[in-house]
Amino acid sequence: MAKEYSYYPGCSSQKGASGSNLQRSLNSVLDVLDIKLNDIPDWNCCSASIGYSGGGELPRLALSARNIALSEKHNPGQEIVASCAACWLATRETKERLEHSEAMRSGAEEALKEAHLEISKEMPKVRHMTEVLIEDIGFEGMKEKVVKPLEGIKIAGYVGCQTNRPFGINGESFENPMYLDKMVEAMGAESIPTYEKKVACCGGALAFSEPQKSQALVKGIIEAAYDNGADMIVTPCPVCQMNVEIYQDQINATYGTKFHIPVTYYSTLMAVAYGKNAKEAALDGQVIKAKKLEDIANK
């Protein structure tokens, strides 16, 4: 029987949005692993980490509290799962803040009444998609479904910030988490466990407001991948994926570098290894084409 979760897709996962390729490839993977996601009906934006200027504290918490309340109402008894780092972080932070602060909890409850919603005393657990894969399926379980091992591809596993801090994956270190490398290895590719920029910051939302500062960080992330002989970079985070992939031309123009390295989601890797075609693996969502994966997918 399929494992079921209450799913919070998030803004970037929507049709035509910047992380729609994460969602598409993930759907292909979850189909193989017999995982069923029940979308939270009418979910709203979590305001990510950047909404604080206009948002303040309680209004931002209320946004995530609404998603939690909708999940409890429509998908009772199911854990909340998010695939976007920011969605996961905001929702889990809200749960913890409301648990720790009576003032914030009563404020959120009063605000939720305006939308005719309520949260229970014990709110559901809020988990990241990679947590589900690692803890509920396991590396062996993920490996079992591989039909096309990704042989001959060397991959820098870029975990980034918010998938890793402040919560991260249980049992992993903040400074050098190994799970993404293990996932890469499970798919038959070669990992780089000592990749120096594994948990470095890409600048997040500052890629928009302070592009020079953000691109200086991205430059380091890409340079270290090349230094380690990587053919491509893989990441779980929609912001990391976008920031590291789409500004390579601008970085080349600024620094005289010749970067042209594909950056894909872990789910794209897995979909290809699970025998899905290029479209099902969302390889058409790459701005910088992942040729080696395309070759395997088209084989």
Add this chain to the structure above:
Amino acid sequence: MSNLNNQMVNKYRNDFLKEVEANVEEGDWVKMCMQCGVCAGSCPMGPYWDHPPQEIFMMIRAGKREEVLSSTSMWMCTSCYNCIARCPRELPITHIMHGLAHYGKRLGIAPKNQPTLKFSQKFWENLMTNGRVNELKLGITLYFIDGFVQGIKNALAASGIGLGMFKAKRLDPMEILGGHSVKDKSGLKAMIKKAQEIEEARISGNQ
């Protein structure tokens, strides 16, 4: 200067730490800082800010109210959470930075023309329109944040990026017509309005 700012100055006089504890998100943690500087060494924006977090915390204790709340330093936070992960006293530094930035803006004494302040505000307004972010409109807003002429220049400079995203089906021109939205917009807006009222009452109630 705003009325609220004057009221706060009068109320707290020389006790800025007390003001931060009462009004800033997670502000009651500030006094726990032991000035080790691990946050400063862990921040990706190290080459750019005037004040690292531990210095901001000491300035709060020293009553440097104006300097702290009008500083650009907090607005450079990328929300990478490295400071939180490494702080030996487990201060929620990222949240305090967001909280101080927001409080300075609420009082009308945040730095003018700070790019992330403007983007953060636009992001909030964007998501509040439909309850979900409209990435196309957010991008266009961003280009024109410094006026029309600069906006055209910015849009042209970024057109290659936009085209790449469009070809990859990750940027939808039809979003200009409204785009994705929650169904219960009125409920969502009423909820946020109430949350804002509660927060305002809490802060002005502290006067």
